[in-house]
Amino acid sequence: MFIAEIFDPVLRGPLFACTLMGILSAIIGLLVVFQAQSLKGEVLSHACYPGMVVGSIVASLLGQDHSMFFVCIGALATAYIGALGIDVLVHRWRVSSDSALSFVLSFSFSLGLLLISAIQRSYPTLWRRLQALLVGQAATMGDRYVVISFVLLCIVLLVAVVFRRQIIADLFDKNFSQVQRLSTPFLKGVCMVLLVITIIVSIRSMGVVLMSSMLLFPAVTARLLTDNFKTLSGIAATIGGGGGAIGVLFSHFVTFSSGEMGGRALWLPTGPIICLTFSLLFAIALLLSPKEGLITRIVRRIRFVRRCFHENLLKILWKECAEFGKVTAVSQDRVMELFPVPSFRLRRAIRFLTRREILVVHHDGRLELTALGLFKGRRLVRLHRLWELYLVEYCHMPKERVHPSAEEMEHILTPHIERTLTELLHNPRMDPHDKPIPMAEEDF
Amino acid sequence: MRRGWIYFVILFLCSVGCQEAGRKQFNSWLDENGNVKILCTTVFVGELVQAIAGEDFDVIVLIPPCSDPHSYQLVKGDDEKFRRADCVFSSGLGLEHRGALARYLSLHNAVSITTQLEKEEIITDGTTVDPHVWLDLSLWAKGVDCVVDVLAQKRERDRAVYKERGERVRRSLLRLHKKIRSLLQAIPDDRRFLVTTHNAFQYFSRAYLARDEEWLSGEWKKRCRAPEGLSPESQINTRDLYAVVEYILEHGVSTIFAEHGMNRDSIERLVDGARSKGHEVSIAKEMLYSDSLGTGVTHIDMLEHNARIIAEALA
Amino acid sequence: MTKKRSALDVRGLTVHYGSSPVLWDLSVAVPEGHLVGLIGPNGAGKTTFIKAVLGLIQGVAGTVQLLGSRLENMRKRIAYVPQKETVDWTFPMRVRDLVEMGCYPNLGLFRLAGKKTKRAVDRALDLLDLSSIENEQIGHLSGGQQQRAFLARAVAQDADLYFLDEPFAGIDQVSEQILLEVLREMREKNKSIFIVHHDLISAREYFDWAILLNTRLIAFGQIDQVFTSDVLRQTYGHKLSLIEDLLKISSDYSKGRHVHSRDF
DSSP states (O other), X not given: OHHHHHHSHHHHXXXXXXXXXXXXXXXXXXXXXHTTOHHHHHHHHXXXXXXXXXXXXXXXXXXXXXXXXXXHHHHHHHHHHHHHHHHIIIIISOOOHHHHHHHHHHHHHHHXXXXXXXXXXXXXHHHHHHHHHHHOOGGGOOHHHHHHHHHHHHHHHHHHHHTHHHHHHHHHOHHHHHHTTOSOHHHHHHHHHHHHHHHHHHHHHHHHHHHHHHHHHHHHHHHHHOSOHHHHHHHHHHHHHHHHHHHXXXXXXXXXXXXXXXXXXXXXXXXXHHHHHHHHHHHHHHHHOTTTOHHHHHHHHHHHHHHHHHHHHHHHHHIIIIISSSOSEEOHHHHHHHSOOOHHHHHHHHHHHHHTTSEEEOTXXXXXXXXXXXXXXXXXXXXXXXXXHHHHHHSOOOTTSHHHHHHXXXXXXXXXXXXXXXXXXXXOSBOTTSOBOOOOOOOO | OXXXXXXXXXXXXXXXXXXXXXXXXXHHHTSOSSOEEEEESSHHHHHHHHHHHGGGEEEEESSOTTSOGGGOOOOTTHHHHXXXXXXXXXOOTTTTOSHHHHHHHXXXXXXXXXXXXXXXXXXXXXXXXXXOGGGOHXXXXXXXXXXXXXXHXXXXXXXXHHHHHHHHHHHHHHHHHHHHHHHHHTSOGGGOOEEOSBSOOHHHIIIIISOHHHHHXXXXXXXXXXXXXXXXXXXXXXXXXXXXXXXXHHHTOOEEOOBTTSOSHHHHXXXXXXXXXXXXXXXXXXXXXXXXXXXXXXXXXXXXXHHHHHHHHHO | OOOOOEEEEEEEEEEEETTEXXXXXXXXEEEXXXXXXXXXXXXXXXXXXXHHHTTSSOXXXXXXXXXXXXXXXXXXXXXXXXXXXXXXXXXXXXXXXXXXXXXXXXXXXXXXXXXXXXXHHHHHHHHTTOGGGTTSBGGGSOHHHHHHHHHHHHHHHTOSXXXXXXXXXXXXXXXXXXXXXXXXXXHHTTOEEEEEEOOHHHHHHHOXXXXXXXXXXXXXXXXXXXXXXXXXXXXXXXXXXHHHHHHHHHXXXXXXXXXXXXXX
């Protein structure tokens, strides 16, 4: 039933067209995002608008109401003029980059709106169609758009694959690629044309105003998730296509009408829903990215704090068991004396360490370190005392002041640094407080 | 291809015609000739008022006949019209809801033609009121009384004249109403289903396509359907198109209608959708008038034209 | 005795920026197989010189010959290592990918990166002591590691002429030593290396030839002959900046631009 509905011509056109447009925009968007010119995508989509208006009028005058050809030519012309304008403003007139971009954006958009209002009275049908271009009308796309998007996608993929080296070199290091003639003006021109055509085609579904989200969000989201360019392209394309599809499906299946006459109870226009889907995916990536996601970092920090807590407990147990008296097990009351923390935290830590086989709990509640626990405890104390010695010998810190620093450093010194310190301090036996430094051991 | 050319020519002439007529009219309307100046929002209101008013009043219409009244935005010169007008008539029921226009109307105490309608006669779509009353002549005729009242207030001595004219107008409207009704009721019951571009024909369907008992029971709602809502600027959703396709299949609709000045994309999607389910639907060759008129087309012509096309197509 | 050809032969090179000259009538001829330092104060036009030679900036006058031939024919034999800051290090790329970029000019459009490329990349990484971090993101590298990666790219290219812009700026001691070693090795292989350098003291130690310029050419030649106090004073003195100031003011007046008054 669901499958049948997807392939129904009413849903089929918007669904596949938006998916393909999403993939297409995401891939072209990589170009824009990695040239650090994200705003340029927005500006170009607005700059297309007056050209589309003029092109539509010309098409209508020639009786070719549904022809995309004139619309494309018109949009290409004004987008090119817009891009040229930006260049002239920035390089010849020394206007700052964002001022130039804002100027071209506002100017071309208001020109488009002016043209539209001029034809409001003369060509009301055309006017309505052009108004629809502002916010997009995904629902009325037919199979024709699926074909157009598919063909364009194939062209873009072909160019992207064949010229991948040139494009990447140019994105990363313009000077290098210029000297080596890797990226020629011809290739740049082709990329620009493909960018503008993608924008024009996607405007049909997303509208002039929201179009740049389809261009930028997938690439930006993918950047949060991976560092590999090839993987990034794949993820961006998936997000683009997925966002388009989810947007269409969501706005289709979740919109419901109450009553027979279609009185809307929940109205979800497709274009904005697609944009919101991208935003949602971006927010998720921001929070949960395995690299640098916000939540990932919070979790890491919590884990680190917990590890420090466990290690402090471990140190205390080791000192009681192995260093001082001959007891092999320590009562929990004694631990509470030495390590004043809330008892529930202590209990939780004990449970954790028991699971990790670092200590065992006797029937009477006494805690005993396992061999692994002894090993780890010994190492911690060793690191602590090595560091104290280093601070005293090399940084000339008074030995009364080295303890707090060592308390922190013992948790983060790596084996490599440990070896370096051992060498530097000539395999020391005693720390500044005349306590013995446990010997280094191989891995457990 | 040829059809495209004709369409364009009509559109072009319409636009040129509307523009030219508009300007000349406005200038002559401003002449100080001692007449009472009346401003009407839509052309439908204007024709009604003009038919009753006669020589002592100068009537001008604010929204050009070819423009869409739902989304009309005030332009330069409109505030002059408002200032000069001695009284203002509007269509009401939320048709002129665009911010500035609504404000001007309330500022100048515009009289709404549709104030006489009973609550049961007004169609609501949930919370929004359907303003397309001019497509039901019996309801539109009810506006005669309030027009007569307002005009008589301006010219008390001619009250009887206006009353008489009003009666004549009402009678002719109701005559046409009956004629259209009998024409459309002649279509077999199982074929009287109207699918258009936007939801403008509720009053029309209830008056002319539904049976009497359906009016009372509320079942008349099944007689018409459209993918776009009351105002044609609303966004279409695939769900809407889907629902209309199901409607078409359910009632075996064979012809659907495009409207003047509206995008045909949604209608064409309906054809594709129905075809995929094995049901052939065609789009009527001639278009209906709904929110606007063409040049030289009056309100009466519009209804006759619509009725004729529908009768021919659905019979 | 084999006649050494000129690595770089520049005649009368003049470059303007707007209406003020950045390079004025420069003529140098440097033979192959030397480590050449391009020395001068800030704003002397050193980077502009390299960019003009490599065709990144259009000169108003002058000719440039590289290894006896025009730039167009020599592109594959030239490696350019720009200043670190001109590149976006947040780009998603590993060290290995960056070095492999050096092989792109030779691979062209369609050839896949095969064993030969892999060997060249491995060799370059090894030479610059980057093998342990070859899979690191370039954004995570220290300044010194970044510079080494940049040079590794040039090494992988196996060019004959190398142009480096401030490679020793802001890098750690270890990286500096590694760079120097590699550059000296390359010189032994008769490669010609031109380096924009900012520090006079180390210049004497690093290079065997020098080009001193301050908009105009002050001197070029073997380092001992060139690094006399006279020449250095000329390079770093303020006498020549007077001409530039006058040129700028007159052009400002003619363009109607705001003129700042200055005390001379």
